[in-house]
Amino acid sequence: MASGTSTADRALQLKALYEAPEILRLVNVWDAISAKVVADLPGTRAIATAGHSIAASFGYPDGGMPLELALTGARTIAEAVDLPVTADLDDGYDEPGETIRRAIGVGIVGANVEDRMRPLADAAARVRAIIRAAEQEGIAFQLNARTDAMIGRDARPVDERITQAIERGKAYLDEGAALVFVPGAIRREHVERLVAGIGWGRISVIGLPRALPAAEYEALGVARISYGPLPQRVALRALRDLAGDLYGDGVIPDDTPSLN
Secondary structure, three states: OOOOOOHHHHHHHHHHHHHOOOOEEEOOEOOHHHHHHHHOOOOOOOEEEOHHHHHHHOOOOOOOOOHHHHHHHHHHHHHHOOOOEEEEOOOOOOOHHHHHHHHHHOOOOEEEEEOOOOOHHHHHHHHHHHHHHHHHOOOOOEEEEEOOOOOOOOOOOHHHHHHHHHHHHHHHHHOOOOEEEOOOOOOHHHHHHHHHHHOOOOEEEEOOOOOOOHHHHHHHOOOEEEOOOHHHHHHHHHHHHHHHHHHOOOOOOOOOOOOO
């Protein structure tokens, strides 16, 4: 970590942000320089890594990055900023409790861990292992337990998906998760049902094109919004557009920031 603030203190800072009435807006980053750029903004209260983006940076598909590389990426980001860092750690890998123990060791104080729609008893047991490992480390680790109930290309009706998300979310909260992450919850009526079933201030969502603005999610009772791999994709589009312009006899724009 970039300052002397302890990991335990940063965990409590993130906990307070999750419990605050205002929605926590997290712009996901993937390396030290993207973390520093976001951290320097006045509105930044915490940093979230994007596992998809870190994996892409090293040539891996989403969900295919080795644990060692995921922890290295998380450490690089945690050491670059003076803010709480929550990491995307896929499904927690083979031993989620040990994964979180090691993540805490590199300065991470919260994580997204996805259930991949494992049988509910197994998924809840993995959440329990994460919370117990954090307790043993003396850290108020903030698990944003992700359920994949609302995503996927199968033919399940939306009512069934919402029911499953609520059932799984409540089980994960019972095991000690701080929040329940429900990717795929975009429409207002779906979010309203999820909040009613899981709890006010207990769910988080991903901001996608055509999703609601953060302030509207806040009014619906959502605690956290993050943006996954989208910030990296926007940055890469800017790079692609600049490269195309330079190949067409363009020049570097006058308003390009100078190197520090």
